[in-house]
Amino acid sequence: MTERYQYLNPIYQEVLKHERLRNLMRIAKCMESSTVGVFETTIDDKIIDVSISFCELLGYSNSQIRELNYEQICYPDDLSAYYVLKERLLSGEIDRCYLNVRYIREDGQIVQVIQSTDLDISGAKEPYFVNRFEDITDWERTDRNKQDFENRTRYLFENNPHPMWIYNLETLDFLAVNQAAINHYGYSEAEFLSMTVLDIRPVEEVPKLLEAIAKVSIGFSVPEIWTHRKKDGSQILVEVSAHTLEYQNHRCELILINDVTQKIQAQEDLKRAEAKYRSIFENAVEGIFQTSADGKFLIANPMLAKIYGYASPEDLVTNLTNIEEQLYVDPQRRLELIELLTEQEDVKQFESQVYRKDGSMIWTSENVHAVRDVIGNIIYFEGTVEDITASKLAKAEIEHLAFHDSLTDLPNRVLFRDRLCAALVNASAQLQTHIERNQITDIKTLPPLLAVMFLDLDRFKLVNDTMGHAAGDRLLIEVAKRLSDCMFESTFLARMGGDEFMIFVSELQSIESIQQFAQLILQSFEHPFLVEETPLHIGTSIGISLYPNDGMDEETLMKNADTAMFRAKERGRNHYQLYNHAIGAKVKEYVAIENGIRQALERSEFQVFYQPQINLVTGKIDCMEALARWLHPELGWVPPNQFIPAAEEHGLIVRLGEWVLCTACQQNYLWQSQGLPAIRMAVNFSAQQFQVTDLCTRVMQILSETGLEPQYLEIEITESLVMQDQSTTIAVLKKLKSLGMSISIDDFGTGYSSLSYLRLLPVSKVKIDASFIRETPQNRDDAAITSAIIAMAHNLNLRVIAEGVEREEQLEFLRSHNCDAVQGYLFSRPIPADEATLILQSQFL
Incomplete structure (x- = not known):
């Protein structure tokens, strides 16, 4: 019913509406002396409650009239007007409507009434219409009332805000126009009265108009859309409502005009927008969906169906009815997503592994939004899905290549x-x-x-020299396979480069067990390796260091295992050797460091040395790295890899780090005040320093006290520092960067998380760890990793500096791969402040 009558707009009801507004008292007075009744109807026009006067007026009993619908008691020609006003009530456009309408009695007679209708949405029951009526059948038949009715109608005609006119159906002349028509069309009243209705129509519509006029019947006509021409020549679209009447003894039509140009234009714009949205929805390269809170798909586009392996969106909606169990490989991910949406309403890039229809698994990334009702309850979820399987595999492959040997895959x-x-x-x-x-x-x-084990193949160089590098590579592959066969649960095997391999064995129970394991490896080498159909007999020398006797950190253990391996070779090869050292001296030194670290700051035993960083484009120093050094009164210079861990263990690293920062900033400000060009000062920060709650405030305070501007301070961190408390550390780094400082990552490439978290950090520079530079470019693996780090960093708009540069060939390799800066003994060791000043003066003065 709603769609059928939504465009109807009868003129006579407009007249009565204005009559109510402007002559309310007059109507009320008439009703006081008239028979007034009430009846109620449902939204679909079923009569549900009636007054006694309604039954008496129509001649039905109460039970009989409750079996009827409104359209069964209303005169057919008057239903159009009722439906139009009913739609306006439902849409909220008007609060009450008035109709001059005819009812059909039970005996077939016609009665004329004035009906007012309201929509009751009080909430006590379903919305319904309250209809009040007044029988005016006899009232309109008196001459007095007819004259009164004509006066009121004329008043409403002249003052109606919509354009109105009356024209002669025979001559088509305008007989009367209201002021609204004059204002809207631009013609004067005299001009209107000298024209016909044909004069305001485009020529092409005239035949259609004449045809429509010839078919005019008595009463209201269904509103139609026509094109009219205004005086200035512009054309408008109007909704024309008409009603026949006798005027000046002529058969005429009363016309009411509703300019719908903008409305239709808006409708066309809406259609185009909907078509555009539909096109985007249907052709999107991402899956688009709506899902219910209980895990069912409500809407899906073709791409979503394709991603999940369904023939069509309908196929997906019909068959995928339990998202949590049918879609997610780990159903808990769905619950995690909903929990996030409950907390933050929008979730971006939510990655999950999901099943396709055929049971295969893919990775997807979802952007999801929770849609809520007015009181905040979630109605449904909507969002997009992207298949990231390819990028996920590519990322995994990149990470695998970064952390695995390209030849042996170890x-x-x-x-x-x-x-x-x-x-x-x-x-x-x-x-x-x-x-x-x-x-x-x-x-x-x-x-x-x-235990840490260092393995080096015996006489491997002879294989390369006699059979070629391809044969040597094939031998390394076979060695890797044989070593892998010897591994068990608590062992870890790696290729370190060349013909060197390393193993560590955790959860060791005795020296005898590691000796047995070493003997097992040596026995596995007793069988020849088949390379290019040639059996090769080759052995290996193994060095072993033990924790804690032979070292407390990985560097020491690896170095001591390497030393033990050379001793094994000295014994005649194909042997293993346990590391042996003077443990008493080491323990004494360790205790001295542990005890002395507490007094070192008070005794001013610490110094700050500076190592320059060279810009490879300008050849000049653009940064100095501040490095703590400890001159122990008994032990002499204590290596940083010994006193830094001791300072961390005793909770002194924050105090030491702050002293280094303050000293370095003072020195940099002093260089600037001496007229030297401003350069950055790089200072290393420890993980414990990032646990200080007011770190940013303290750093800014030190800069203020020393006079150094933030832009000349560079903070160096390690990847392992970020991994300890990612969210806190990243937040602090972003704050420091926003205050003007730059951030760099030290020892880049030695942390397992570098590729995963680099994009999250607000860094501007990465420093390639010296371990990669040491054997570059001779070691192909190190060279490949170094060049890959440079390329990756540049793709992320980061600068790259290489540390540990000691030889010219290393420098040339780095320069050929567009490394931005270098640092190392080739240019300068870490030096005291006075020597660093001389270097700066020699370069810039």
Whole structure:
């Protein structure tokens, strides 16, 4: 019903509406002396409640009239007007409507009434219409009332805000126009009265108009859309409502005009927008969806169906009815997504592994928004889905290549160091437990907790020289396979480069067990390796270092295992050798460092040395790195890899780091005040410093006290620092950068998380770890990793500096791969402030 009559707009009801507004008292007075009744109807026009006067007027009993619909009691020609006003009530356009309408009695007679209708939405029951009526059948038949009715109609005609006119159906002349028509069309009243209705129509519509006029019948006509021409020549679209009447003794039509040009234009714009949206929806390269809160798809576009492997959106909606269980490989991910949406309303790039219709698995990234009702309850979810399987695999492949040897596919040195560090954390915890439980003071009495093994193939160079590098590569592959066969649960094997391999064994129980394992490896080499159908007999020399006796950190353990391997070769090759050293001297030195670290700051034993960083484009120093050095009164210069861990263990690293920062900033400001060009000062920050709640405030305070501007301070961090407390560290780094400082990553490439988290950090520079530079460019793996880091950093708009540059060939390799800056002994060792000043003066003055 709604669609059928939504465009109807009868003129006579407009007249009565204005009559109500302007002559309310007159109508009320008439009703006081008239028979007034009430009846109620549902939204679909079923009569549900009536007054006695309504039954008496129509001649039905109460029960009989309740079986009828409104259209059964209303004269057919008057239904159009009722439907139009009913739609306006439902849309909220008007609050009440008035009709001059005819009812059909039970005996077939016609009665004339004035009907007012209201929509009741009070909430006590379903919305319904309240209809009040007054029988005016006899009232309109008196001459007095007819004259009164004509006067009121004329008044409403002249003052109606819509254009109105009356024209002669025979001559088509305008007989009367109201002021609204004059204002809207631009013609004067005299001009209108000298014209016909044909004069305001485009020529092409005249035949259609004449045809429509010839078919005019008595009463209201259904509103139609026509094109009219205004005096200035512009054309408008109008909705024309007409009603026949006798006027000046002529058969005429009363016309009401509703200019719908903008409305139709808006409708056309809406259609175009909907068509555009539909096109985007149907042809989007991303999946688009709406889902219910209970896990059902409500809407899906073709791309979503394609992503999930369904033939069509309809196929997907019909068959995928339990998103949590049918779609997600891990159903918990759906619950996590809903929990996030409950908390923050929008979720971006939510990655999950999902099933396709055929059971295969893919990775997807979702952007989802929670749509809520007015009181905040979630109605449904909507969003987009992207298949990221290819990029996920590519990323995994890149990370695999970064941490695995390209020839043997074994873990490389980077991954080995990372996993060894993690194993040492566990071993350190076990060591502490042993010490506390057994009150041990001499760690020599403890069984080893972890072993590091360094393997080097015997006479491998001879294979390369006699059979070629291809044969050597094939031999390395076969060696890797055989070594892998010897591994068990608590071992980790890696190729370090060339013909060198390393293994660490965690959860070690005794020296005898590692000796047995080493012997097993040596026995596996007793069988020849088949290379290019040639059997090759080759052995290996193995060096072994043990934790904690032979070292407390990965660097020391690896170095001592390397030393032991050379001793094994000295014994005649194809042997293993345990590292042997003067443990008493080491322990004495360790204790001295532990005890002395507390007094070192008070005694001013620490110094800050500076190592220049050279810009490879300008050849000049553009940054100095500040490095802490400790001159112990008994031990002499203590290496940083010994006193830094001690300072961290005793909670002094924050104090030491702040002293280094303050000293370095003072020195940089002094250089600037001496007229030297302004350069950046790079200062290393520890993980413990980032746990200080007011770190940003303290750094700014130091800059203010020393006079150094923030732009000349560069903060160096390690990847492992970020991994300890990602959210807190990243937030602090962003704050420091916003205050004007620059951020760089030190020892880049040695952390297992570098590729995953680099894009999240507000860094401007990465420093390639010296371990990659040491054998570059001779070592192909190191060279490949170094060049890859440079390329990746440049793609992310980051500068790259290489540390540990000691030889010209290293410098040329880095320059050929567009490395931005270098640092190392080739240019300068870390030096005291006075020597650093001389270097700066020699370059810039």
